[in-house]
Amino acid sequence: MKNINYNNEELSVMALRVREHIIRMSTAGGCFTGASLSAVDLIVYLYTNFLNVNPSNLNDPNRDYLFLSKGHDVPALYGTLAELGFIEKERLANHLSINDNIYWHPNTKIPAIEFHSGSLGHLPSVAIGVAMDIKISGGSNKVVCIMGDGELNEGTCWEAVLVANAYKLDNLIFVIDRNQFQANMRTEDLIPLEPLAQKFESFGAAVKRIDGHDFYELNNAFSAFPFQEGKLNVVIADTVRGRGLPSIEERADRWFCNFSADEIDQLLLELHGQHDTLLTSETLIVR
Amino acid sequence: MTYEELLTETALNNEQVIVMTAENRALVRNLPAVLGKRFIDTGITEQTMIGASAGLALRGRIPVVHALAAFLTMRAYEFVRTDLGIANLPVKLSGFIPGLLSDANGPTHQAIEDISIMRGIPNVTVFAPADEDDLVKMLPQIWQSPNPAYTRINTRKTGYEHEPFELGKAEVVAVGSDVTILTYGLLFEQALIAMEILINEGLSVGLVNMRSLKPVDEAIILQVAAGSNLIVTLEDHFLTGGLYTIVAEVLLQYQTTAKVLPISLNQKWFRPALLPDVLQHEGLTGKQIAERILGYQTNHFQPSILTQEFSE
Numbered sequence: 001m002k003n004i005n006y007n008n009e010e011l012s013v014m015a016l017r018v019r020e021h022i023i024r025m026s027t028a029g030g031c032f033t034g035a036s037l038s039a040v041d042l043i044v045y046l047y048t049n050f051l052n053v054n055p056s057n058l059n060d061p062n063r064d065y066l067f068l069s070k071g072h073d074v075p076a077l078y079g080t081l082a083e084l085g086f087i088e089k090e091r092l093a094n095h096l097s098i099n100d101n102i103y104w105h106p107n108t109k110i111p112a113i114e115f116h117s118g119s120l121g122h123l124p125s126v127a128i129g130v131a132m133d134i135k136i137s138g139g140s141n142k143v144v145c146i147m148g149d150g151e152l153n154e155g156t157c158w159e160a161v162l163v164a165n166a167y168k169l170d171n172l173i174f175v176i177d178r179n180q181f182q183a184n185m186r187t188e189d190l191i192p193l194e195p196l197a198q199k200f201e202s203f204g205a206a207v208k209r210i211d212g213h214d215f216y217e218l219n220n221a222f223s224a225f226p227f228q229e230g231k232l233n234v235v236i237a238d239t240v241r242g243r244g245l246p247s248i249e250e251r252a253d254r255w256f257c258n259f260s261a262d263e264i265d266q267l268l269l270e271l272h273g274q275h276d277t278l279l280t281s282e283t284l285i286v287r
Numbered sequence: 288m289t290y291e292e293l294l295t296e297t298a299l300n301n302e303q304v305i306v307m308t309a310e311n312r313a314l315v316r317n318l319p320a321v322l323g324k325r326f327i328d329t330g331i332t333e334q335t336m337i338g339a340s341a342g343l344a345l346r347g348r349i350p351v352v353h354a355l356a357a358f359l360t361m362r363a364y365e366f367v368r369t370d371l372g373i374a375n376l377p378v379k380l381s382g383f384i385p386g387l388l389s390d391a392n393g394p395t396h397q398a399i400e401d402i403s404i405m406r407g408i409p410n411v412t413v414f415a416p417a418d419e420d421d422l423v424k425m426l427p428q429i430w431q432s433p434n435p436a437y438t439r440i441n442t443r444k445t446g447y448e449h450e451p452f453e454l455g456k457a458e459v460v461a462v463g464s465d466v467t468i469l470t471y472g473l474l475f476e477q478a479l480i481a482m483e484i485l486i487n488e489g490l491s492v493g494l495v496n497m498r499s500l501k502p503v504d505e506a507i508i509l510q511v512a513a514g515s516n517l518i519v520t521l522e523d524h525f526l527t528g529g530l531y532t533i534v535a536e537v538l539l540q541y542q543t544t545a546k547v548l549p550i551s552l553n554q555k556w557f558r559p560a561l562l563p564d565v566l567q568h569e570g571l572t573g574k575q576i577a578e579r580i581l582g583y584q585t586n587h588f589q590p591s592i593l594t595q596e597f598s599e
Contacts, residue, residue: 061346108374115345119369125335126370129342129350136305136324137346159335166330 006048008215014083015044016271019244021079021092023259023267029096030258031104032072034242034251038179038212039073039146042237043080045218046144046175050225055086058111064141065114065130069123070148070177071105078102078110086112121154123147124174128164131172142225146175150182153191158203164232165204173225173233174205177212179241185252196236205232212237244271247279290314290442293423294351295321297430304430305343308353309333311383313597314440315353333358337366337378344376349430355599356382356398356439357389360405371435372408378435380405383597385415385439386472386523387557390565390595394556398439403528405437406501412454413501414438417475418445421498425452442596445476455502460494466580467493467515469508469530471500474521476592477566480573484587485580497530508537512545519548519580523571526551550576563592 006014018040026033047053051064068077075095082089087110094100101109105118114130117123127145134141151157164172178196180186187193197207206227210217218237227233240249245267248254259267263279270278291314298304299321306318307327319326329336333354340350352359359382360367371378382401389396406413412434416422419442429436432454450458457469461482470478475496485492493515495507511518520531531549538544550571558568566572570579574589 115341116369116373119365121334122338122366122370125338125366126342126345128335129339129344130346131342132327132339133305133343133346133348156334156338159332160338163329163332163335163339167327 011041011044011048011215014048015040017083018044018076018079019271020268021082022075023245023264023271025075025078025092025095026257026267027259027261027264030256031075031095032255033075033245033257034181034248034254035070035072035148035179036075037243037245038239038241039070039177040076040079040243041213041215041218042146042175042177042239043073043076045215045222047080047084049219050222051142051144053112055084055111062139062141065127065143066112067114067117067123067127067143067145068106069117069120069145070151071117071120072148073146073177074104074106077106077113081110081112120148120151121156124157124160125163127172128160128167128169131164131169132167134171135167135169141171143172144175145172146177148182149176149178149180149187149193152176152193153182161200161203161205161232168230169232170226170228170230173235175235175237177239178236179239180250181241181252181255183255200234200236205234207234207236209236209238212239213243246270246275288423289419290422290440291317293426294318297427298322298325301349303347303349305348305350306353307336307340307350309336309358311354311599313599314381314383314442333363334366337363338370340378341370341374341376344378349377349379351379351381351430353381353383355389355396356385356401357396360398360401360437364404367405367411367435368408372410375410375433376435377433379430380435380437381440382437383440384599385441387562387565387569387571388441388473388595390562391559392599393559397556399523399552399556400525400528401437401439402500402524402530403532407528410434411501412436414499415471416441416498417449417472417496418443418447420445420447421449421452421496424449425498428452428454439472441473443473443476443593447475447479449496452498455499455504457504457507458496458498459507460496461492462514463491463493464515465490465492466517466519467495467511468519468521469495469497469511469534470521471497471530472523474523474571477571477573477576478521480590481576481580484574484577484585487587488577488581488585500530500533503533503537505537505541508534509541509543512538512543517546517548517580519550521550521576524551526553548580550579562595566592
């Protein structure tokens, strides 16, 4: 059973709302705004149109699993979970509060977060364990693991592809949020990843490369699951770090952002198409 | 009963048990045929194996996971800490050829800080059986417990028949007022020999097999500190973080003190050779241990030491 399907217009509206949530979380301590904005459309699409997971089946062993391995994009997940009723929208105001668990990396105190992450290159293997058990148990659940492109520097990501290939885990999908940036610079300027699709293919995976902000392409790719019997599925989603905010889009110095309240107002206008007053603030923090 | 027999019986009786290995099959050669899909060999990928064991445990499985102790605890350390420790998942780590049991492999294979680093992780429990009899008596409770557990696998046959195991309890072999040896793992064999020599030299000697190192039997440590003039902590582990440290922590916690002689691998990797020669070279035969405690040479007999059954 799938969740209710959303059409592309509805998905765009929801993604816009999630982007608003992310912007509102980018103050009073801030968050990894750019990495979250690149992953929004992916996460919204997966929760609405692909994964069999909803607030009432979180303990059902037949539910689908989503693992967020890159971790820094968790505000996009918080926003999506709030829009879909997994958590109260008001709870997002508790971002970074000592009295809640809405912090910079995913944790299991938030409903629907299956496992904590933050240390890169861990969840591909955890997802493998879940996918293995589903195979052993004869289940038909899907397992998705979202990884960052910078994360692919970690050798354990590639170990995981080797093992997933060996065990023919065609119930598992690694989704790469290919936003071209790692923390401080372009991936291709530090540890080049291209040709990325060929790398995964040479490891035995069935690969699809799509525009990760285009719901039509997302739907085409994920509708073809499983891509090939007996093969690990890999989706390379080409995305833009900071997507939706020209002030921070594709800027190496806009990794972690902590805006003032006034700047948040301005960025919300920018998100809605008012591009004449791009931020030049010095309060943007680079870590 | 051997380790493999116990594991086979346990896995056949409990569908939730999954046997995993990072291509370390010495102790589980017959299990692929018996368990089918419940036997998972991830190849030489200790980190991925631990991550996958966490995923299996999330689905309600109890993975019993095999690799050489050095790589299981150190190559995969952050995976054990982050995926098993934080989530407190019941994954059971079987560390093969720990301590001196890696005999001629050399320092890459020497897990002699494993107790220290595993016990430093919240939720992770730590066990070190004296021999195969002790091992098979301990494992059923270790595997049934709800926590991650690290066990130093020791399949040596000593002929000693151990008391039933209780998690968090030590095994008191003898009580003595002059000196008491606290030990674990393979050096238990040598401690028995040392005890006999010391008794022959007229001392009142105690011996405790600590076996459960975390949780540790604090009551026994306090009892020995109160009832024995000298405590000897005997271990094939670096001085830091092992039994000597555990005893120091317990004594300090209860604001008491004792005269303690630590016998360990003192901040150095041991010289690689076959096990009997390693014990001799490192001064860890029963006779050498006894003479170190006595402070003089004796003409007692050191029984021959069995060589190791496994190389890797």
